[in-house]
Amino acid sequence: MSERTIEVPDPDPPQGGEAALSESPYRNLFVPLVVVPFMVVGVLVGVFVFFGAVSGSEASIEENLAQLSSGGSNESKQAAMSLVAQAVENRRALESGQAAPWPTPADFEARLEQAWESIGDDPLQGYKRLAVAQLAALYKLPGALEKLDAILSLPDSSGSNPEYSGALFKLRAAVSGVDPADHDGQLRLYAMVGLTWLDDPRAAERVLPHLSDPDPFIRQAVIGVLQHLPGPQTTAALVGLLDDPALEARGQAAISLSHLGDPSGAVVLRELVEPAAYEEAHRAEPRKFAAPQHVRSSRVKAVEALGRLALAEDRALLERLAAQEPDTLVREAALRALASR
Numbered sequence: 001m002s003e004r005t006i007e008v009p010d011p012d013p014p015q016g017g018e019a020a021l022s023e024s025p026y027r028n029l030f031v032p033l034v035v036v037p038f039m040v041v042g043v044l045v046g047v048f049v050f051f052g053a054v055s056g057s058e059a060s061i062e063e064n065l066a067q068l069s070s071g072g073s074n075e076s077k078q079a080a081m082s083l084v085a086q087a088v089e090n091r092r093a094l095e096s097g098q099a100a101p102w103p104t105p106a107d108f109e110a111r112l113e114q115a116w117e118s119i120g121d122d123p124l125q126g127y128k129r130l131a132v133a134q135l136a137a138l139y140k141l142p143g144a145l146e147k148l149d150a151i152l153s154l155p156d157s158s159g160s161n162p163e164y165s166g167a168l169f170k171l172r173a174a175v176s177g178v179d180p181a182d183h184d185g186q187l188r189l190y191a192m193v194g195l196t197w198l199d200d201p202r203a204a205e206r207v208l209p210h211l212s213d214p215d216p217f218i219r220q221a222v223i224g225v226l227q228h229l230p231g232p233q234t235t236a237a238l239v240g241l242l243d244d245p246a247l248e249a250r251g252q253a254a255i256s257l258s259h260l261g262d263p264s265g266a267v268v269l270r271e272l273v274e275p276a277a278y279e280e281a282h283r284a285e286p287r288k289f290a291a292p293q294h295v296r297s298s299r300v301k302a303v304e305a306l307g308r309l310a311l312a313e314d315r316a317l318l319e320r321l322a323a324q325e326p327d328t329l330v331r332e333a334a335l336r337a338l339a340s341r
Contacts, residue, residue, distance in 0.1 A: 084131055090104075116136075130191060133148045148198075185213070188210070207222060208226075223238070238265075242254060275295065304336075306318065315338075322338055
């Protein structure tokens with residue numbers, strides 16, 4: 001199984017007073033999605049930043065499971081993070097032929113199910129539910145897909161639902177020290193990543209409906225996740241996005257298709273290579289592609305995607321970039337793409 005996932009770099013900082021503070025920093029901003037060759041980067045960076053820093057001594061999987069079910073807010077939160085980290089370390093070790101550094105108890109599956117049931121359906125306990133669902137996915141346990149599906153069904157507390165966006169609800173969350181529902185869709189995003197670990201043909205059916213998410217950040221993230229869920233439905237959905245008016249959406253679709261070995265997005269990838277495409281998008285919407293590093297990152301990923309496809313008609317473009325491109329990283333990407341052909 002390929003160990004790739006999405007990593008979301010920091011977006012351009014929002015400008016403005018109260019309005020900027022009250023909404024997600026991702027909304028109405030272009031956020032480049034970079035595919036990296038190691039799932040722990042996306043999983044742990046995202047989960048650890050979302051949940052807070054880990055502190056204290058390391059506990060065993062058995063101890064963390066007990067703490068997840070019965071510990072206080074801070075203790076159970078740390079246990080949730082530690083469990084996901086330990087599961088990722090175990091997966092890395094086993095796939096490289098080594099012994100798992102964190103042995104699981106004989107009744108691990110039963111304990112995990114007990115933890116899931118003890119959490120219940122309280123949306124304020126979303127971070128616990130995410131940890132248990134991700135663990136079930138990492139160990140490919142029965143019911144993992146249904147658990148992740150439950151996370152995908154959580155309401156977005158930043159939306160218009162008064163039950164989850166009202167001041168009383170937010171005050172309750174602040175006093176209790178837990179996270180309200182699915183703030184800015186982050187729980188749903190990491191649940192989608194968990195679905196890619198299952199090798200389950202039903203996973204794409206759970207992810208595809210989120211292509212219509214009103215939040216452009218979540219929508220673009222979904223396009224990135226789909227590269228790990230091959231199948232006719234996924235390919236058709238990504239091909240259908242290649243004429244999307246937003247450069248970031250059609251560009252991510254083309255990159256995802258290249259990971260699936262589909263050359264349908266080659267024309268868009270060539271567009272992504274050229275700086276003029278970003279200049280035009282920035283003129284149309286000044287908050288997009290305002291940071292040079294985001295333009296560079298997107299250009300590099302487009303060159304790498306063309307290298308994966310290895311189409312004969314792209315050799316001249318790659319040779320030009322390798323010989324004349326002023327950006328060092330883009331030039332190096334072109335050299336690597338040529339060397340791999």
